[in-house]
Amino acid sequence: MPVNATLLTAGVSLLLGLYMTSRDDGITLLSTLVNFGALTTFLVLHVAVVVHYLVRNRSRDYWRHLIAPVIGFAILAYVVVNANIAAQRLGFVWLLVGAVVLTGLVVTGRTPKLSVASPENTAENVTENTVEETP
Numbered sequence: 241m242p243v244n245a246t247l248l249t250a251g252v253s254l255l256l257g258l259y260m261t262s263r264d265d266g267i268t269l270l271s272t273l274v275n276f277g278a279l280t281t282f283l284v285l286h287v288a289v290v291v292h293y294l295v296r297n298r299s300r301d302y303w304r305h306l307i308a309p310v311i312g313f314a315i316l317a318y319v320v321v322n323a324n325i326a327a328q329r330l331g332f333v334w335l336l337v338g339a340v341v342l343t344g345l346v347v348t349g350r351t352p353k354l355s356v357a358s359p360e361n362t363a364e365n366v367t368e369n370t371v372e373e374t375p
Contacts, residue, residue, distance in 0.1 A: 269324065272326075276327045283316050
């Protein structure tokens with residue numbers, strides 16, 4: 241349920257923010273951690289572009305769907321590898337927690353549904369279709 245996920249994210253963010261303010265390097269580490277998460281997300285995005293266009297759709301536009309994403313991936317990977325060690329550790333622990341949660345959901349038969357691009361899933365309709373109102 242989106243409400244529970246939002247509340248959990250807000251709670252974890254609040255606790256992490258409060259903890260980081262108590263450290264001498266807290267704000268620097270927190271900003272590095274956020275950057276690490278964003279860069280890691282963009283790494284996955286570059287892989288997804290190649291898989292979606294070259295593998296699934298068999299695109300022949302190698303510049304946009306292979307070369308450019310590989311160059312972007314290489315640049316971002318260099319930055320991630322050279323990031324603050326503490327941010328790397330915490331980022332990989334967070335990734336591991338996500339993998340454990342996903343595994344638990346799959347094992348218990350509650351596989352998350354991914355949204356699929358379709359005419360019904362336009363920007364306007366996605367919000368309307370995914371928000372469940374409670375009485």
